[in-house]
Amino acid sequence: MSGSRERILGGLRRRLGQPGGDDARRDAVERRLADHPRNPVPARALVPEPERVALFVAMATEAAATVERLPDTAAVADAVADLLASRNLPAAVRTAPDPLLAAVPWHTRPALTVSRGPAGDDDPVSVTGAFAGIAETGTLMLVSGPEHPTTLNFLPDTHIVVLPRRRIVATYEDAWDLLRRRSDAGGSWIPRTVNLVTGPSRTGDIEQTIQLGAHGPRSLHILLVEDADTASAAG
Amino acid sequence: MQPSSRHFPENARRALADDRLRAMLDKSASGFRLRRRMAADRLPEFEALRDRGRDIKDHTLAHLDLYLERFEAQVRAAGGTVHWCADAAGARDAILAICRAAGAKTVTKGKSMIAEEIAINDHLEAHGLVPVETDLGEYIVQLRKEPPSHIIAPAFHVSKEQVAESFRAAHTALDPARPLDEPSALLAEARAMLRRRFHEADVGITGANLLIAETGQTVIVTNEGNGDLTQTLPPVHIVLASIEKVVPTPEDAATVLRLLARSATGQEFSAYTTFSAGPRRAADPDGPRAFHVVLLDNGRSALMDTEFREVLRCIRCGACMNHCPVYGAVGGHAYGWVYPGPLGAVLDPALIGLAEAKHLPNASTFCGRCEEVCPMRIPLPAMMRHWRRREAEQGLQPAVTRRGLALWAWFARRPALYHAAARLAARLLRRLARRSGTLAMLPGAGGWTRHRDLPAPEGRTFRELWAERRTGDGP
Numbered sequence: 001m002s003g004s005r006e007r008i009l010g011g012l013r014r015r016l017g018q019p020g021g022d023d024a025r026r027d028a029v030e031r032r033l034a035d036h037p038r039n040p041v042p043a044r045a046l047v048p049e050p051e052r053v054a055l056f057v058a059m060a061t062e063a064a065a066t067v068e069r070l071p072d073t074a075a076v077a078d079a080v081a082d083l084l085a086s087r088n089l090p091a092a093v094r095t096a097p098d099p100l101l102a103a104v105p106w107h108t109r110p111a112l113t114v115s116r117g118p119a120g121d122d123d124p125v126s127v128t129g130a131f132a133g134i135a136e137t138g139t140l141m142l143v144s145g146p147e148h149p150t151t152l153n154f155l156p157d158t159h160i161v162v163l164p165r166r167r168i169v170a171t172y173e174d175a176w177d178l179l180r181r182r183s184d185a186g187g188s189w190i191p192r193t194v195n196l197v198t199g200p201s202r203t204g205d206i207e208q209t210i211q212l213g214a215h216g217p218r219s220l221h222i223l224l225v226e227d228a229d230t231a232s233a234a235g
Numbered sequence: 236m237q238p239s240s241r242h243f244p245e246n247a248r249r250a251l252a253d254d255r256l257r258a259m260l261d262k263s264a265s266g267f268r269l270r271r272r273m274a275a276d277r278l279p280e281f282e283a284l285r286d287r288g289r290d291i292k293d294h295t296l297a298h299l300d301l302y303l304e305r306f307e308a309q310v311r312a313a314g315g316t317v318h319w320c321a322d323a324a325g326a327r328d329a330i331l332a333i334c335r336a337a338g339a340k341t342v343t344k345g346k347s348m349i350a351e352e353i354a355i356n357d358h359l360e361a362h363g364l365v366p367v368e369t370d371l372g373e374y375i376v377q378l379r380k381e382p383p384s385h386i387i388a389p390a391f392h393v394s395k396e397q398v399a400e401s402f403r404a405a406h407t408a409l410d411p412a413r414p415l416d417e418p419s420a421l422l423a424e425a426r427a428m429l430r431r432r433f434h435e436a437d438v439g440i441t442g443a444n445l446l447i448a449e450t451g452q453t454v455i456v457t458n459e460g461n462g463d464l465t466q467t468l469p470p471v472h473i474v475l476a477s478i479e480k481v482v483p484t485p486e487d488a489a490t491v492l493r494l495l496a497r498s499a500t501g502q503e504f505s506a507y508t509t510f511s512a513g514p515r516r517a518a519d520p521d522g523p524r525a526f527h528v529v530l531l532d533n534g535r536s537a538l539m540d541t542e543f544r545e546v547l548r549c550i551r552c553g554a555c556m557n558h559c560p561v562y563g564a565v566g567g568h569a570y571g572w573v574y575p576g577p578l579g580a581v582l583d584p585a586l587i588g589l590a591e592a593k594h595l596p597n598a599s600t601f602c603g604r605c606e607e608v609c610p611m612r613i614p615l616p617a618m619m620r621h622w623r624r625r626e627a628e629q630g631l632q633p634a635v636t637r638r639g640l641a642l643w644a645w646f647a648r649r650p651a652l653y654h655a656a657a658r659l660a661a662r663l664l665r666r667l668a669r670r671s672g673t674l675a676m677l678p679g680a681g682g683w684t685r686h687r688d689l690p691a692p693e694g695r696t697f698r699e700l701w702a703e704r705r706t707g708d709g710p
Contacts, residue, residue: 011532194312214426
């Protein structure tokens, strides 16, 4: 294997290298990685906050997600219980042990069974927090970690996501900036998994006709919370 | 995948005679074209992003050795392993070794064209493992024992009736009388069958749309979520990627991703874009225990100092094939290898050799639509011309073509003789065509007249008409 490594890299160096040495190429790479400059971004997302939130809602809705606006995290318990009832779903949810959801008064809806941890196939509905919402395409950024099992995003048929309004940013680059400012226990800002989720699962593989619910959730419901503790949402 | 590109003319003839195939191709491609147009028109920055995407890839390719080294260092820092593979055999060995070390029996797979390129499924099967395709389109063609016919829509050529046939033949434990007329019934059945497979799998293999040097992340883009279940549930995740997929930073990835979905399916963004760095961490409740990246060269680095380097900018969106009149007429299988359409006409000769793939750069009308829609602005028609030149240089054209061109060249270098011969031919053809003005058959031009009449010359050559015109219109 190390033979192949040298063959590939050596072949590239021979074809790409500069006669006077590779210092200039190395400097260019180091600078690019250190600066990670932004490229042009869509102007439609660069709007003041109320329009940005409206753009997020419009784009997420276009991608077949449903969005419900709530005054605060305390309203999440009722919203979840009522959604399950209205869709004739079993009154049980699997949730992330996310500090953002710690303030949800689940006890006010005693008929609802709430468990915490990664998802299995028996979990029809999950509730997770989102790290950020990205207005330009109505995309959620979900970040893995002890408080955010990745399976909750994919195994259940219905995925309910709690998104504080203040975490809606304009572009993908803004979401990466938020993430770069975060530092986990290991000192690296790079999570194991970053999921950008735009609407529910879908496929066009049978005669190029779009159908929802291919392998992931058939339904993505976003609870957009006006007044939430944003610090804990960072996960 | 064993190439059959040398049989392109026969493959194409067969495809042209298949009415059902042609109806499916029309339907599928026109939908893709319309949706791409709408998505591009909706984003005022689309053309500027294409320029930027091209520049990002050009910069990365010019520094590819350095970016790959950084990518590897970052994967290792996250606890993953990078396997460098110079060719397909090396990549097959690396993957099999990982599967064996894991004691694997079942391997789930996300869609990966590199996996087709190295024919990993056959290799795993030959060694007693069971590979299961999880992308719905890939699953359908796997059941049909076919290769994919399109790089983003593997079952592009299959009708829903054919899908139902395949499901009835494969899912024998289910009620044979169940209705499978609706796409929704087919999808529900596939979802249920594959859900079991996701949980059984010992290893999950995905491709990568991008690799990010700064962070060591691998990126997959799917709409179904199959790639995420493939890489999250089994204990081992293998990412199979070719070396040119790397970009410097997440910001650069964002630019490429803005172009990818719009060019491919006409979506604003695909449902799932997933960035992975290493295996699950100490406190993580789920995710794979081991993370491997198999990096494949397979002839790509050798393109760096050739006129084909720019094809390495390709992000595999499929727009070139969706807009290609030749692909639209014959479909992907006729091309005889992994990459069909204009991309294949340029890339396949580079990867499997010009002797095998020489027909593909000739399977073009040079209408130029592929280059017009390519998000990375790859000059595909110019590259096909480069391959045609090499074909001539290497003497790979049929003897009759070579002799014909030599004859023409002999005349072309003797203008007086050329003009006289052309005059004679023009008058002769005019005479032969009589009143209809067309020729239904002509000795030596059967390839043309078998399918359509040959319009006869007016009776005078272009040069004669031109000379007359100049004297007529001149001062």
